[in-house]
Amino acid sequence: MQEFKDKVALITGGASGVGRSLAFALGRRGAKIVVGDVDKTAMEQVSIDLAAEHIEAVVAHCDVTSADSLRAVADKAADVLGGLDLVFANAGIGAGEQGAMWEYSEKDWQWCFNVNIWGVINSIRVFMPRLLASGKEAHFVVTGSGNGAYSILPDAPIYTTSKAAVHAITENLHYQVQAGNLPVKVSALFPGPHVVDTGLFNSGRVRPEALKKEGVEGNESGINSVDDMKRMCEEFGIELKTTHPDEVAEMALKGLEKDAFWLLETTPETDAKIRARADMILKRETPVPAMVG
Numbered sequence: 001m002q003e004f005k006d007k008v009a010l011i012t013g014g015a016s017g018v019g020r021s022l023a024f025a026l027g028r029r030g031a032k033i034v035v036g037d038v039d040k041t042a043m044e045q046v047s048i049d050l051a052a053e054h055i056e057a058v059v060a061h062c063d064v065t066s067a068d069s070l071r072a073v074a075d076k077a078a079d080v081l082g083g084l085d086l087v088f089a090n091a092g093i094g095a096g097e098q099g100a101m102w103e104y105s106e107k108d109w110q111w112c113f114n115v116n117i118w119g120v121i122n123s124i125r126v127f128m129p130r131l132l133a134s135g136k137e138a139h140f141v142v143t144g145s146g147n148g149a150y151s152i153l154p155d156a157p158i159y160t161t162s163k164a165a166v167h168a169i170t171e172n173l174h175y176q177v178q179a180g181n182l183p184v185k186v187s188a189l190f191p192g193p194h195v196v197d198t199g200l201f202n203s204g205r206v207r208p209e210a211l212k213k214e215g216v217e218g219n220e221s222g223i224n225s226v227d228d229m230k231r232m233c234e235e236f237g238i239e240l241k242t243t244h245p246d247e248v249a250e251m252a253l254k255g256l257e258k259d260a261f262w263l264l265e266t267t268p269e270t271d272a273k274i275r276a277r278a279d280m281i282l283k284r285e286t287p288v289p290a291m292v293g
């Protein structure tokens with residue numbers, strides 16, 4: 001998609017972090033924006049900030065774990081902005097699990113799978129038929145993570161598992177639209193190349209009441225922000241590099257302009273890890289845990 005002007009772009013989880021940056025990057029290129037999110041405070045703020053830049057936008061409550069909620073936001077996009085050209089299935093959370101997998105709360109697995117996996121499945125089921133019905137050129141972008149798609153980091157197994165599934169879903173969706181020669185392009189967005197400075201480490205702020213764990217405030221890992229993560233890395237003598245979400249949005253739009261499937265920026269270190277992983281599998285070597293960053 002070479003031109004974003006006057007296109008309608010819907011972004012789930014668009015009130016914070018990568019989604020918010022996508023909203024502004026697209027809006028500044030003349031797109032009309034639909035932000036769907038569950039965080040009321042962040043929604044109010046993004047609404048004010050988009051208006052201040054005269055970006056035409058609808059900011060609506062939308063819970064990706066509910067297909068009905070996504071249908072309502074799609075209807076709103078059609079009523080107010082006249083349709084849908086780009087969808088960013090971007091909402092995601094980290095459950096903040098800590099310790100041995102066999103001791104994790106079922107509520108951690110459920111919350112993470114509900115948002116990260118079902119959020120993408122629901123988005124595909126609700127938005128793909130609408131994009132296809134328009135018959136126009138359209139784009140469906142799924143935010144995944146290298147952690148799960150091409151590497152297995154050992155410190156957040158629930159998240160990693162969810163993002164492995166997300167990537168499998170995204171790649172299959174791409175194959176299906178290709179096989180059908182359909183006018184919708186599919187892309188896999190990988191925020192990075194470093195840890196992106198967003199609210200992901202503080203996802204607990206939008207944890208649903210029913211899936212809260214009794215007596216647990218914040219993440220059991222003790223890491224509740226990118227700053228916490230930086231401090232922890234410093235204790236191990238590692239400098240944690242970070243990426244601003246605006247850089248991710250720019251990288252994504254540059255890739256979309258070329259209809260790229262992989263919206264992925266890596267470092268030489270990441271490339272080396274991907275190669276080493278492929279080699280490890282080909283040589284049947286026993287896996288050793290990779291480091292974050």
Ligand SMILES: NC(=O)c1ccc[n+]([C@@H]2O[C@H](COP(=O)([O-])OP(=O)(O)OC[C@H]3O[C@@H](n4cnc5c(N)ncnc54)[C@H](O)[C@@H]3O)[C@@H](O)[C@H]2O)c1
Pocket residue numbers: 012013014015016017018019036037038039042062063064065090091092093115143144145146190191192194195196197198199200201203206245
């Ligand atoms: N931050 C990183 O380093 C990084 C790296 C790789 C992938 N990602 C992915 O990027 C995406 C965006 O996350 P982010 O880093 O910007 O974090 P973020 O917390 O800043 O943004 C996520 C947004 O999703 C919203 N959200 C959470 N649950 C929701 C639900 N049920 N329905 C609708 N919205 C919901 C949150 O309110 C928030 O606005 C996620 O899919 C995440 O997994 C992030």
